[in-house]
Structures are given as C-alpha cells and as structure tokens.
Amino acid sequence: MSIGVDIVRGQAIQSIGDAGHIDRLTIMTDSRKSVASGLFVPLVGANFNGHQFLKQAILSGAVAALWMEREPLPDLLPADFPVFFVRDTLTALQSMAKSYLNQVRPKIIAVTGSNGKTTTKDMIFSILSQTFRTAKTQGNLNNHIGVPLTILSMAEDTQVLVLEMGMNHFGELTFLSQMAKPDIAIITNIGESHIEYLGSREGIAKAKLEIVNGLKKRGTLILDGDEPLLANIQTYAYQIVRCGFGVQNNWCIADIVESVDGSRFSLNNQKDYFRIPVLGKHNVRNAVLSFAAARIMGADMETIRYGLEHLHVTKLRFQKVDGLNGSLLIEDCYNASPSSMIASLETLKKLPGFKRRVAVLGDMYELGKNEKNQHKSIAKSLTAPLTHVITIGEKGAWIADGLRETGGDQTIDVRSYETKAAAHAYLKSLLDDQTVMLFKASRLLKLEELSAGLRAKESTNR
Missing domain, CATH: 3.40.1390.10 (MurE/MurF, N-terminal domain)
Incomplete structure (x- = not known):
C-alpha cells in the first residue's frame, strides 16, 4: 500500500x-x-x-x-x-506539507536571522492575529522537520502563517524557503551564530539571504537596514524594505525611551509613539521589522500599536521574573552569540532604579576556531554601571579573562565558576530590592536552571 x-x-x-x-x-x-x-x-x-x-x-x-x-x-x-x-518518511512529511500549503494558500511570512527570530515572529503574530486567522511556529520548530510540522498543524481556515526559519549550513534556507514560498521574508540581523560552519559573517549573510530563493514574485524582503553586509542588495525580483536606526532606512527608529516595563519609540520622526513590553534596542528593531510586515499586510496603526503593547514573547527571551528579596531577574538564556550578549548587557546597563546590576554570563557555542577571542571580546561591554560579572563554565571564564587582561573597569566584582551549582550561593547573597540580575548563555548551558533557584516563591513574569 x-x-x-x-x-x-x-x-x-x-x-x-x-x-x-x-x-x-x-x-x-x-x-x-x-x-x-x-x-x-x-x-x-x-x-x-x-x-x-x-x-x-x-x-x-x-x-x-x-x-x-x-x-x-x-x-x-x-x-x-x-x-x-x-x-x-521525512521526504513524505515535507511533501505533505507542500501539498497542504497548496490547499490552504495562506499568506506566508518567513523570519530568519542570527538573533531575534522568535521574538519577531511573536510580534508579527500579536499584530496580525487581531485581523486575520493567524498561525505561527510554536517554540523553536524552525528546521527541515519543524517547518513542515508547523505547516501541517495549522487550521484549514488559516489566512496568515508566520514561519520561523533557522539554519546552520548553506542550502538549508533555500530548501525551507522553496518549500514555503513566502510572500514576505524577514532577516532580523547578521550575527556570529553558526560561524563555525559558515566561515565568516559574510558567509552568514550569504546563507541568510537564501530566504529569498523561494520568495514569491512581487514579494517583499524586510531586513536590518543598518547591517553593511545587507546594504548592497540589488534586485528587480522583489521589493526591499529596510528598517533600523540610520536615516537611509525606509522605517527609521527614533526617540527610544527605556524603562523596566519596556521601551517606547517613534518612526521617521513622527510623534506617534509605539510601546513594547520588552527591553532592548535590538527588540525595538524587531518591533519595527514586524511593523513593516504588518503594514504590507494592510494593518492600520492602531492595530499595530495594540498588538505590540500586548505582546506575549516566548520564554527565556529577555523574560523578566520576580527574584528573591524583591529583586528582578532577567532570563535571556535561550541562546547567545557575542552580538546578542553585548546587546543584552547594554540594555542591563540602561535600566533605571537599580544600585546593583549583575551579569551572569556563560558559554557560547558554534563560534569556530576563534571562539576564545570572541568570548574575550565581551569585555568591552563590561563597564559601569555594571557592578558584578559572574561567569559560568569553561568558555564563560574566557569572558572574565578578557576583562582582566584588558585592565577593564576595576569597580566591577568579577568571579568565575565551573558549574551552575557552585555559583548559586554567591548569587543568592546579592539579591535584594536594589538588584537586577541578567542570565545570558547558549542553550546547551541551560542557565535558566540556575535562575530558577533564585526566583521568588510566588514568582510572576513582569
């Protein structure tokens, strides 16, 4: 049979x-x-x-x-x-997904990038689900198995499908893009993730741009317009929309105001503000990428504003939770690369109202032969008003080494631990209502297991 x-x-x-x-x-x-x-x-x-x-x-x-x-x-x-x-069986699964897409024919928005894929996907869903019957990738099902499973799980009346697409080798995004045939493709940024397999940031950019290989005719590519490696794309096959902080962008971010509760910003110097309940300039950029996709889909400003303000992000992406003794814990430990770790640290330093700012940093993976120097490069962001830097793991210790070797900020208390369990008691001693503590490392380290032991008994997401 x-x-x-x-x-x-x-x-x-x-x-x-x-x-x-x-x-x-x-x-x-x-x-x-x-x-x-x-x-x-x-x-x-x-x-x-x-x-x-x-x-x-x-x-x-x-x-x-x-x-x-x-x-x-x-x-x-x-x-x-x-x-x-x-x-x-895998080929059959993928073939079934293609067949089902041809039956349902939703608008497809595909999201890739070194960092920010999941948050951007969640933002787009939060906006468009108000108007359209919208489905999205659940969790991190973003590879050659996860994408067809996501497609096959959508309801028959789905109008918009938001697909997260990941990769770590050349050719993988071409396959996913040609399977889904997106109407809109988004590249959130070019970082260092998977540089071990792709050789350089230039290689990463080339691999991410494979997402257009299945883009429908007259489709749209939305991208980080501040990234030099994406600056010189020339094509008549699809529209390009650039988002970022530079004046060259179609959507230019301005007037960012950050607080513990999130960020406020405007676009193109218009005094028409948007708010997101997550921290960091990188997440503001993710919001604007989502804004651009929603505008192409016909969403009005109020729908976009409401969707961004009522965003529910996937866990462990700059997730704020109540810590012991009135402290604030920030769990940003789903994954990490040098650029994403630096972005998280810069956000930590800008949070108002805390006397003690503690960065708990761990191993980063898939960085290739230069991994030690890439860990040490984090030292340039380890400056006041950070008060404590605690590293976990063998590779994480290179971060502390970088700070010591450069003779960095002497006011920062720097300590390294081989294991999460060894660091627990000291971290616990730092927690009071004047403390904010960031946890950032690659997924393999599971740094959330450490932060879980420092949560308040009746901990809630903030």
Missing part, C-alpha cells in the same frame, strides 16, 4: 490509499506525546530510529503510521492498524 502527497488536510488525513476516509489525525513524530488520534511519522537520524517506537506511539494515540519500505514491521502489530509504506 502506498501513500500519496495529496492526503493531508490540516491535522487530518483526507484519504489514505485504499483505506477509505480517516478524519482529524494529528501528525505526530514523538511517540511519547499523547494525542487523540495520530498519524505517526517515524523519523530516522544519526542516533535514533523512530520505527522502533511504533508500539509506544499506538499507546500514545496513533491510529495509523507512515513506514519506510526497508524497515521491518514489529511483531504483534494489530491487524487493523493501517501502515502506509513510503521510500522516506
């Missing part, structure tokens, strides 16, 4: 070969997650084979499964359980 690529309707199977009509099946790739009725798609990786977990998938709610032709079926499989053979 074989399976066609035209079988999917949302989370449902419209028809499967000669099995007749099976409705409302959730696409599932993780056998551990329970669903009401699921189509199990067992994927195969370097260190796993999902075909080994069919029985668990059935217990979790699978009522049908795709199956690679070369894989043996398990013993004692229920006689009435439909199994549909394909050459490759």
Whole structure:
C-alpha cells in the first residue's frame, strides 16, 4: 500500500490509499506525546530510529503510521492498524506539507536571522492575529522537520502563517524557503551564530539571504537596514524594505525611551509613539521589522500599536521574573552569540532604579576556531554601571579573562565558576530590592536552571 502527497488536510488525513476516509489525525513524530488520534511519522537520524517506537506511539494515540519500505514491521502489530509504506518518511512529511500549503494558500511570512527570530515572529503574530486567522511556529520548530510540522498543524481556515526559519549550513534556507514560498521574508540581523560552519559573517549573510530563493514574485524582503553586509542588495525580483536606526532606512527608529516595563519609540520622526513590553534596542528593531510586515499586510496603526503593547514573547527571551528579596531577574538564556550578549548587557546597563546590576554570563557555542577571542571580546561591554560579572563554565571564564587582561573597569566584582551549582550561593547573597540580575548563555548551558533557584516563591513574569 502506498501513500500519496495529496492526503493531508490540516491535522487530518483526507484519504489514505485504499483505506477509505480517516478524519482529524494529528501528525505526530514523538511517540511519547499523547494525542487523540495520530498519524505517526517515524523519523530516522544519526542516533535514533523512530520505527522502533511504533508500539509506544499506538499507546500514545496513533491510529495509523507512515513506514519506510526497508524497515521491518514489529511483531504483534494489530491487524487493523493501517501502515502506509513510503521510500522516506521525512521526504513524505515535507511533501505533505507542500501539498497542504497548496490547499490552504495562506499568506506566508518567513523570519530568519542570527538573533531575534522568535521574538519577531511573536510580534508579527500579536499584530496580525487581531485581523486575520493567524498561525505561527510554536517554540523553536524552525528546521527541515519543524517547518513542515508547523505547516501541517495549522487550521484549514488559516489566512496568515508566520514561519520561523533557522539554519546552520548553506542550502538549508533555500530548501525551507522553496518549500514555503513566502510572500514576505524577514532577516532580523547578521550575527556570529553558526560561524563555525559558515566561515565568516559574510558567509552568514550569504546563507541568510537564501530566504529569498523561494520568495514569491512581487514579494517583499524586510531586513536590518543598518547591517553593511545587507546594504548592497540589488534586485528587480522583489521589493526591499529596510528598517533600523540610520536615516537611509525606509522605517527609521527614533526617540527610544527605556524603562523596566519596556521601551517606547517613534518612526521617521513622527510623534506617534509605539510601546513594547520588552527591553532592548535590538527588540525595538524587531518591533519595527514586524511593523513593516504588518503594514504590507494592510494593518492600520492602531492595530499595530495594540498588538505590540500586548505582546506575549516566548520564554527565556529577555523574560523578566520576580527574584528573591524583591529583586528582578532577567532570563535571556535561550541562546547567545557575542552580538546578542553585548546587546543584552547594554540594555542591563540602561535600566533605571537599580544600585546593583549583575551579569551572569556563560558559554557560547558554534563560534569556530576563534571562539576564545570572541568570548574575550565581551569585555568591552563590561563597564559601569555594571557592578558584578559572574561567569559560568569553561568558555564563560574566557569572558572574565578578557576583562582582566584588558585592565577593564576595576569597580566591577568579577568571579568565575565551573558549574551552575557552585555559583548559586554567591548569587543568592546579592539579591535584594536594589538588584537586577541578567542570565545570558547558549542553550546547551541551560542557565535558566540556575535562575530558577533564585526566583521568588510566588514568582510572576513582569
């Protein structure tokens, strides 16, 4: 029995070969997650084979499964359980996503960049969901598996789909862009993430620009207009909208005012202010990228203003929570690169009303052969009014080394710990109502496990 690529309707199977009509099946790739009725798609990786977990998938709610032709079926499989053979389950998953997009035909907004993808995606969703039936990437499902899963999870009446697209090698964004065929593509910035694989910031810029390879004719590319590596794009195939702080931009940011509660800004010197409940100039830029996309989609100013003000961002992206003894903790530890860490530090230094500003910084990964110097480069931003710098991990210690080697600000208390547990007691001793403490490191370090132990018992997001 074989399976066609035209079988999917949302989370449902419209028809499967000669099995007749099976409705409302959730696409599932993780056998551990329970669903009401699921189509199990067992994927195969370097260190796993999902075909080994069919029985668990059935217990979790699978009522049908795709199956690679070369894989043996398990013993004692229920006689009435439909199994549909394909050459490759991942390719079938991706083909189903393309087919479903052709059925639903939503407007597609694709977001990539070294930093800020998820926040920008959340901002666009917050604005456009007021007017359109809008879906978005959940969590960080932004690769060759996550993007098709996101597509297949959207409702049949979706009008706008906001897709986050990640990459770490050349060719990956071309594949995702050509799968989704976006109407609007956004490049948030060019940083250092994945420089280990792409060689240089120039290589990163080239890889990010692959997002236009599937952009629809007469589509729009929205980008960071202050980035020199994106300054000389010349094309007649699509429109370019530049956003940033320089006067050369189509949307020029001005009059930024930051507080603990967020940021206020204006555009193109108009005294018409927008507010976002998140901190940092980098997040203001993300908001303007979102603004530009919303304007192209026809959103009016009041809709945009309301959407930005009522934004709910994904966790661990400059998330403010209540700490012990009345302190403020900022969990910005989903990921980190030198440019994003510096941006977070600059925001920390500008927060008004705190006597003690503490930066808890950890390892950054995928920085290539020059990783030690890239960690040490953070030292240039370790200045007053920071009062304490605490580093975690072997690579994180290079940050402290950079500060000591340059003879930096002697007023800052600098300490390094090998583990999160070793730092806990000292960090706890710093917390009172005059303390703001930032946590920033790459995802692998899971620095939120340290901040979790410093939260107030009745902690709430601010």
